[in-house]
Amino acid sequence: MKGKTTSQHLQKPMRLFLTVAVFLLTLSLSYGQQISVNGNVTTSSGETLPGVNILEKGTSNGTVTDLDGNFTLSVASSQSVLLFSFIGYETQETIVGERSRVNITLLEDTKTLNEVVVIGYGTQREQDRISAISTIKTEDIVKTPATNAMQALQGRVAGVQIVSSGAPGSSPTVRVRGVGSFEGGAAPLYVVDGMFFTNIDFLNPNDIETLSVLKDASAAAIYGVRAANGVILITTKTGGYNQKPEIVYDGYVGMQVPQNVLKMANSQQFARYVNETGSPADIAFLNNSIQRYGRSRLDPNIPDVNTDWYSEIMSPASIQNHSLSFNGGGDRTRYSVGGSYFEQNGLMNERRNDYKRLNFRIKLDTDLKDWITVGGNLNISTAQRYNADDGAWFRAYNTVPIIPKYDPLNTGATASPFTLSNAQQIGYRGNQNPFYSILFSDNRNNIAKILGNFYADLELVPNKLSFKTAYNYSIDQINTRNVSFAYNDGVTENQSSLSRSNITRYDQIWDNFLTYTENFGKHSFTTVLGQSFRSETFEGLFARGEGLNPEPVRGQEQFWYLSNSTNLDLNSIGDTGGKLFFQSYFARIAYNYDDRYLLYGTIRRDGNNKFQQKWGNFATIGAGWVVTEESFFNVPAIDFLKFRGSWGQLGNDAINPSVGVPTLQENNLAINDVFTIGRRLNPTFDLIDRWETTVEQNFGLSARLFKERLSVEADYFIRDTRNLAVSIIPPVFRATERRSVGEIRNQGLELALNWDERVNDNFSYFIGGNIATLKNTVLGLGGPSYLDGGSAEFRQRSIVGQPFSAFYGYEVEGVFQTQEQITGSGYTSEFISDNRLVPGDFIFKDQNGDGVINDLDRVVLGSFLPKLTYGLNAGFKYKNFDFSALFQSQRGHNILNRKRGEVIFTNDTNLDAELIDNLWRGAGTSDRYPSAAGLRKGWNQNMSSYFVEDGSYFRIQNVRMSYSVINREAFGVKFPDTRITLTAERPLTMFNYNGFNPEVADGIDRQTYPIPAIYTVGLNVKF
DSSP, X not given: OHHHHHHHHHHHHHHHHHHHHHHHHHHHHHHHTOEEEEEEEEETTSOBOTTOEEEETTSSOEEEOOTTSEEEEEESOTTOEEEEEOTTBXXXXXXXXXXXXXXXXXXXXXXXXXXXXXXXXXXXXXXXXXXXXXXXOHHHHTTSOSSSGGGGGTTXXXXXXXXXXXXXXXXXXXXXXXXXXXXXXXXXXXXXXXEEESOOTTSOGGGEEXXXXXXXXXXXXXXXXXXXXXXXXXXXXXXXXXXOOEEEEEEEEEEEEOOSOOOBOOHHHHHHHHHHHTOHHHHHHHHHHHXXXXXXXXXXXXXXXXXXXXXXHBOOEEEEEEEEEEEEEOSSEEEEEEEEEEEEEOSBTTSOOEEEEEEEEEEEEEEEETTEEEEEEEEEEEEEEEOOOTHHHHHHHHSOTTSOSBOTTOTTBOBSSSBBOOGGGGTOSSOOOTHHHHHTEEEEEEEXXXXXXXXXXXXXXXXXXXXXXXXXXXXEEEEEEEEEOOEEBSSXXXXXXXXXXXXXXXXXXXXXXXXXXXXXXXXXXXXXXXXXXXXXEEEEEEEEEEEESSXXXXXXXXXXXXXXXXXXXXXXXXXXXXXXXXXXXEEEEEEEETTTEEEEEEEEEEEESSSSSOEEEEEEEEEEEEGGGSTTOOOTTEEEEEEEEEEEEEEEOOSOOOOOOOSEEEEEEEETTEEEEEEEEOOOOOBOOSOEEEEEEEEEXXXXXXXXXXXXXXXXXXXXXXXXXXXXXXXXXXXXXXEEEEEEEEEEEEEEEEEEEEOSSSEEEEEEEEEEEOEEEEEEESSOSEEEEEOSSSEEEEEBTSOTTEEEEBOEEEEOOSHHHHHTSSOOHXXXXXTTOOTTSEEEOOTTOSSSOSGGGOEEEEOSSOSEEEEEEEEEEETTEEEEEEEEEEESOEEEEHHHHGGGTOOSSOOBHHHHHTSOOSTTSOSSSOOHHHHTSGGGGSSBTTTEEEOOEEEEEEEEEEEEEOSOEETTEEOOEEEEEEEEEEEEEEEOOSSSOSOOTTSEESSOOOOOEEEEEEEEEEO
């Protein structure tokens, strides 16, 4: 018994020894069988993917692809499974098998719910989003050849109206969900890498990594007193960790081509019009032109001159952009360095009218320790902009065609390079020739902007608590020099002058905030608690002088200084400035229960020294319900459905505060030829002691259908802006006072649908669209029923219950064709006699039926704000070929054709051909326009619907084709990845408005710079 026990004790160690030996032998054999695998990773379009993570499944053994998408990895055996993962692409796994080379094609990840959306002071999963946020892809931004990246949003984002501008270096007008201020503008707040801006004209679109539009209060309220008009969040590009160095060139060259050029009356049409007016003076001017320039061989009744002034002052112009960047990174550091050059020449001939911008940027992020990351970026922009004289466009419309550009008979005129004509020499009141303002002036802005940013991000508790501090500083300087040269137009001697101004802004922001994330069971929440300090300093100097000696001429700019002025204009010399301080505290909480129920709230307390009321609180709360996560919901076609709603407050401090005025004001008067100083009581005063406040409700849904190929975003909003600064006229003293008493509402529906499908590895396509409605209504003006705007001749009026600054006047029902029609018009005979109504005059609608036309018959004639905007986009990819097209439209808005209306002030000018060809010339000829004589009659010059035209349009916004050359070799050397692109921007616009273009920011078209079509050839090369 005892021996048996001893034997058993000896057998246990032996079995253990044998087991260990067998394990070690197996392990040794296993390592001895390791195999090496290499391969290449590409996209479905054939582009190589650097930085793809490759991991041997179940181990920590892995690698990443190099710049060319290649990799090499040793794995345990042929049974090993490789996992390939890359952000934005579906994770793929494959068994090694007997292969030594494994080539993989990764498919783009169409599941967008886990994508990260940039929000204020952080990020958020798309699935958890409650707010109305639209994100624009980088590739869509660079499709548009423009100075400003915001131009790329035209037609792409529901609820965002973009009004283009054709002037070189100019920025488009941007409105997010309408206009909510009478005097504070409607421009959104731009936040670039944490710094606040009112414009991003300094930023190269190629440098933008992400651009998000925060449209509703729940998204923007964390920015407080600056967020009432929406927020545009922008982050600039950076490199990637473990990314091999890459060099990228991206550029294009192209031409800007004038489009929809307004056809003006030629000499024959103009002569016919002049004779029909019956004006002896104008007929004499026509005869004077014949005597001076001779008779036409084709028509002896007109002069031998037929000048198309738009053709004379305008021609196609070039545009180009070139960017070069260096990107990369290691295990702990990533970097991006780049530079760019942009140049846009203007359409105006014989005038320096261009814009040039040179940018340099550097961005660096470093993980100093596992728990701290520091980084910063520097963006330097220098630009020079030569401004065209907008008055030249106005003159080109008005200048008569019966004078030439040059007139050798005008011997008294300054020659540059030849003597210009002067309409005064055939009898007209002004010289009219637009080239006097084009050739004899030089207006330039030298612009410099520096944006610097530094941050430190500390992970205090891993995956739970972090602290970030960020300091931003920007310097913005604009140096303006406007020179007018001395010249003689043959009648008048004009002396030289020089205006100078220097404006500098110094802004800084220091943000500090904690972010805490917690997950337990089905609960998860993220909280942010922070503080922000901001200061804004503004300084400006300006002066003007006349009679420079020596006289300024081109090529001698060394004399273009105020020290050479013989007469300083003391009323135009000044020194101005100001400084604002802001202290803010903010908090946010986002709660998620089981990915079904979402709660979201923010609060910001802003304080500043601009208004008497120093502090304001801006809060929001929102909720979401993900219906598809409920057990009872089972609709196969619907992959994701979320309902969301929110309420919030926003602020707008972009208004002037109260400025004190003396109660006793000095008045000077001559009494019995003695100069007497007196004083009078003025008890009126402004009382703008606070910012304007917007309260907004937003209700929306987000859905993904048909295996996430179709995405749906819908929002309905009501946005009320209160405490609006308005000018009112109190009783008794009848002086204008500003009060914070106005209220305005913007409400509308926004819908975006997008279908994206990959048919196979070679072909994919997309089609989508967005549509938005807008109703703008004045809710209150602090007592008065209306507030006048515009000019007395072209009245605009904000009426309670009507849109802001609507056009206001008489409604034209037609044109009187016969005397019998006038007699039976319903007007009283006395009224007809007093106004000397004749056939060919307008019929104004008698709104109240009292037989007379007066102020009681004026009505709202339309608004410059579109009621409907929409965009359509479609495209496809086939192998290495890529095509996309974008269409957009704005409808339901009106434009005041001030160019036609100028006949009120001077009637001896030209008119557009459409008007002259369709004037009333007898019964039955026209029911739209009056007679030639009627155009000069006070009755027909009343503000009416004749001057207010439909501004609706439909446009092919962007067409782009590209071809990529990837993984090609030439003479045994790998060819760099290359993409060649052809782009047409605004190639076709269809509209009925009688002007160059229906895009007029404020709806008043007097001298709008033409907006060209742009055609470019682009090249992208990646080394």
